[in-house]
Amino acid sequence: MKILDFDSQVFLAPMAGITDKPLRNLVHSFGGGNIVSEMVAINALERKNPKTCRIADVRDEPYPVVVQLVGGNTELFADSARLAEELGAYSIDINMGCPVKKIVNNNSGSALTKDLPLASKIIKSVVDATPLKVSVKFRLGWDHEHINVVDFAKMCEDSGASYITVHGRTRSDFYSGTANWDLIADVKSAVKIPVVGNGDIVDGISAKKMIDYTGVDAVMVGRATLGAPWLVAQIDNYLKTGVETPVIDIEKIKDILLLHIKGLREYYGDRTALALSRKYVCWYCKGLHDAKRFREQYVRTVDFDTAFAVINEYFSSLGE
Ligand SMILES: Cc1cc2nc3c(=O)[nH]c(=O)nc-3n(C[C@H](O)[C@H](O)[C@H](O)COP(=O)(O)O)c2cc1C
Numbered sequence: 001m002k003i004l005d006f007d008s009q010v011f012l013a014p015m016a017g018i019t020d021k022p023l024r025n026l027v028h029s030f031g032g033g034n035i036v037s038e039m040v041a042i043n044a045l046e047r048k049n050p051k052t053c054r055i056a057d058v059r060d061e062p063y064p065v066v067v068q069l070v071g072g073n074t075e076l077f078a079d080s081a082r083l084a085e086e087l088g089a090y091s092i093d094i095n096m097g098c099p100v101k102k103i104v105n106n107n108s109g110s111a112l113t114k115d116l117p118l119a120s121k122i123i124k125s126v127v128d129a130t131p132l133k134v135s136v137k138f139r140l141g142w143d144h145e146h147i148n149v150v151d152f153a154k155m156c157e158d159s160g161a162s163y164i165t166v167h168g169r170t171r172s173d174f175y176s177g178t179a180n181w182d183l184i185a186d187v188k189s190a191v192k193i194p195v196v197g198n199g200d201i202v203d204g205i206s207a208k209k210m211i212d213y214t215g216v217d218a219v220m221v222g223r224a225t226l227g228a229p230w231l232v233a234q235i236d237n238y239l240k241t242g243v244e245t246p247v248i249d250i251e252k253i254k255d256i257l258l259l260h261i262k263g264l265r266e267y268y269g270d271r272t273a274l275a276l277s278r279k280y281v282c283w284y285c286k287g288l289h290d291a292k293r294f295r296e297q298y299v300r301t302v303d304f305d306t307a308f309a310v311i312n313e314y315f316s317s318l319g320e
Contacts, residue, residue, distance in 0.1 A: 013222030022263030204238025227283025
């Protein structure tokens with residue numbers, strides 16, 4: 001079943017501060033996959049905060065981007081959905097799963113799993129405000145004593161959501177423990193709208209396992225893509241062909257890292273790009289030989305000339 005208009009059962013997970021335009025471009029350059037933005041705060045969007053508007057602006061991206069909104073106010077949600085549409089959103093996803101304190105204290109993110117009437121009002125207001133498809137991403141419930149994911153999923157369906165994404169953890173789990181795929185399967189059998197399963201997918205095999213185990217229509221992959229922007233396309237390919245893609249070789253990893261840095265510099269300028277590149281460098285070299293030394297050298301660099309020298313020296317040493 002196609003969830004959006006394109007033929008892929010894989011979604012790149014929204015990740016704040018990570019799935020920005022440079023990363024989305026890079027992920028898309030490898031091929032298949034549905035792409036979701038970072039979350040966009042509706043109160044900042046409504047105030048036309050320039051930084052937030054820039055995050056929400058996907059008009060120049062040559063592929064469809066699901067723009068995710070987060071907040072807790074029904075009217076602001078409707079206005080923000082219209083703004084996101086003007087800024088090129090292909091469809092709107094509503095974040096009802098973020099566990100972070102400053103978000104839930106604002107009656108937003110996972111806090112909405114405790115307030116079904118408000119969550120329903122928000123979904124309906126967004127559905128009424130825009131012709132775009134509207135989806136919802138949420139967790140199993142607030143904590144293990146309050147698991148309400150099946151009721152929540154049915155509420156989303158009744159409120160007009162086109163599809164839902166279920167992350168198999170509660171708010172109190174944050175990212176710890178193992179995602180509960182049994183409850184994702186319960187959701188899948190309880191609703192008719194498509195369900196995207198999320199939590200602990202790391203490759204094509206685990207993606208297929210989740211689909212077979214839960215019956216979900218698609219999977220969403222987050223942390224495993226950190227330092228591996230090719231993974232979404234690899235999983236997509238595996239689900240379509242059953243063929244595992246060979247491991248990316250070291251020289252190629254270096255080229256992709258450099259391409260990523262190029263995108264960061266173009267989008268953010270050198271100062272911010274250098275700071276941001278530090279976390280990516282750590283992820284790209286995870287598991288590689290002598291990675292600790294490389295990371296330590298890289299985080300001390302103060303300009304891109306030195307940064308590139310450190311990258312070149314490290315990757316040449318791997319080839320020796
Ligand atoms: C650094 C980070 C930022 C995240 N930001 C968002 C976000 O903006 N919106 C959202 O719905 N989920 C966010 N998530 C949750 C992921 O989308 C995903 O649900 C979670 O990581 C579980 O999937 P995984 O096991 O494939 O990583 C974030 C996760 C991480 C690690």
